[in-house]
Amino acid sequence: MTLLTASEITNNTAAQSGGGVMCQGSKNGGSKLFMSAGTKVVGNAASVLGGGAHLKGGCVATLSSGVVFASNTAGKVVPGRHCEALFPNLSFQ
Amino acid sequence: MALEPAATRGGGRATVLVATGCSFTDNAAPDGGAIMVTAICEGDASAECRRDGAYVNLTDTVVSGNRAIGCGYTSSSSAASSSCKSDGRLGSGGGISAAAGRVLLSDGSAVSNNTATASGGGVHSYGLAYLAVLGSRLDDNAAGDTGGALLNAGHTLAISSSSSFSRNKAKDGRASRYCSPRRRMPFVYIFDSCMNSSTRLGRSPL
Numbered sequence: 004m005t006l007l008t009a010s011e012i013t014n015n016t017a018a019q020s021g022g023g024v025m026c027q028g029s030k031n032g033g034s035k036l037f038m039s040a041g042t043k044v045v046g047n048a049a050s051v052l053g054g055g056a057h058l059k060g061g062c063v064a065t066l067s068s069g070v071v072f073a074s075n076t077a078g079k080v081v082p083g084r085h086c087e088a089l090f091p092n093l094s095f096q
Numbered sequence: 097m098a099l100e101p102a103a104t105r106g107g108g109r110a111t112v113l114v115a116t117g118c119s120f121t122d123n124a125a126p127d128g129g130a131i132m133v134t135a136i137c138e139g140d141a142s143a144e145c146r147r148d149g150a151y152v153n154l155t156d157t158v159v160s161g162n163r164a165i166g167c168g169y170t171s172s173s174s175a176a177s178s179s180c181k182s183d184g185r186l187g188s189g190g191g192i193s194a195a196a197g198r199v200l201l202s203d204g205s206a207v208s209n210n211t212a213t214a215s216g217g218g219v220h221s222y223g224l225a226y227l228a229v230l231g232s233r234l235d236d237n238a239a240g241d242t243g244g245a246l247l248n249a250g251h252t253l254a255i256s257s258s259s260s261f262s263r264n265k266a267k268d269g270r271a272s273r274y275c276s277p278r279r280r281m282p283f284v285y286i287f288d289s290c291m292n293s294s295t296r297l298g299r300s301p302l
Contacts, residue, residue: 020098028102028109052134053098054123061102061109068117068156072097077125077132 005034009041012055015048021057022047022075028061036062040069050078097123097130101137101149101196110197112151119158126186128193128220129162129210135195135223150197156204159191164212164220187213188247189220190237198226202257205232213240216247217264225250231257239266 005026012023023044026036036058038044044055054075058064097120102111113131120130137149166187190210192199199221201207207218217237221227227250234245244264246253 028111052100052132054125056097057100058098058111058113059100059102061111063109063112064114066113066115066118070115070118072118072120072123072130074122075097076123077098 004037006037006039007042008039010038011042012044012047014046017047017049017051017053020049020052020059020077022049022054022077024056025053026056026058026062026064028059028063034060034062036064038064038066038070040067042066042069043071043073044075045071045073046075048076048078052077097132098128099131099133099150099152099197101134103137104148105142108149110149110151112153114151114153114155115157116155117157118154119160120162120191121158122161124163124165126166127164128189129164129191129212130159131192131194132189133194133197133199133225148197152192152194152197152199153202154200154205155202157201158205159207159218160209162191162210164188164190164193164210164214164216166213187240188215188222190217190239191219193220193222194225194227194250195223196225198228200228200230201232202228202230203232206235207232207237207245208235210237211239212237215239215241215266216243217245217266219246221246221248221250221253223250226252228254229256229259230254231259233260233262234264235260235262237264239264242266 015023026034028034048054054077055072099111099113102108104110123130133150164187190212191207210218217239218234237245244266245261
């Protein structure tokens with residue numbers, strides 16, 4: 004369990020995912036992430052997914068009133084769409 | 097913020113985001129400027145896994161001023177640049193993009209002033225995603241292609257409980273657009289909601 008209260012996570016970078024925060028769960032017991040009022044995740048960057056935070060594998064994140072995610076950036080693009088009418092040149096995944 | 101669905105078969109737990117009274121502002125990504133739910137569970141690409149492994153529940157939460165900028169992103173990531181070259185349609189879901197899982201906007205949540213270079217200025221729901229908008233509003237979003245407020249190409253879309261769509265803009269003039277994989281109609285439910293003052297220069301599906 005991770006608890007962040009009135010904290011600031013700012014200007015971090017990740018070469019892969021989760022510039023500010025990475026929360027990795029597991030099959031038998033998901034990790035729990037709590038962010039409470041006053042916590043700010045600002046200006047972080049990831050080259051793949053989740054500039055501010057990346058949640059995966061059964062992570063359960065609970066953000067309470069006043070948590071701010073701002074000015075984070077991520078770089079991953081996911082090719083493939085699921086609407087033939089709009090994207091006729093792409094196949095279904 | 098990105099969520100990867102978890103493999104829930106065999107007792108595994110879904111990846112979950114619950115936000116109440118929070119804000120996601122001025123974030124940027126190629127798809128899903130603020131929040132993105134990816135399509136495939138780690139280590140399990142089955143349809144069941146993709147559908148059930150992620151939940152996003154935003155209550156009284158603001159998603160504002162975010163951008164899905166597609167290939168306009170200047171990241172040094174080689175993965176991003178190579179994918180961009182093969183897909184000129186990226187840049188969807190200015191606020192939220194969901195390829196799987198269940199996304200719920202409820203109880204006063206607002207998706208406003210987000211932009212997408214392609215489709216779904218506010219929200220882009222596609223693949224096996226379920227999207228519900230309950231008592232929330234999508235205002236002043238803009239898309240460079242279609243669906244100023246939202247583009248639903250996902251499994252199910254439900255809009256209810258006095259939700260409103262206002263002043264959204266899209267290049268093709270549709271405030272919202274609904275389409276479906278393999279030309280099947282998606283499940284779209286709209287109750288007790290209104291869409292007004294959105295720019296709809298073309299034929300509206302509603």
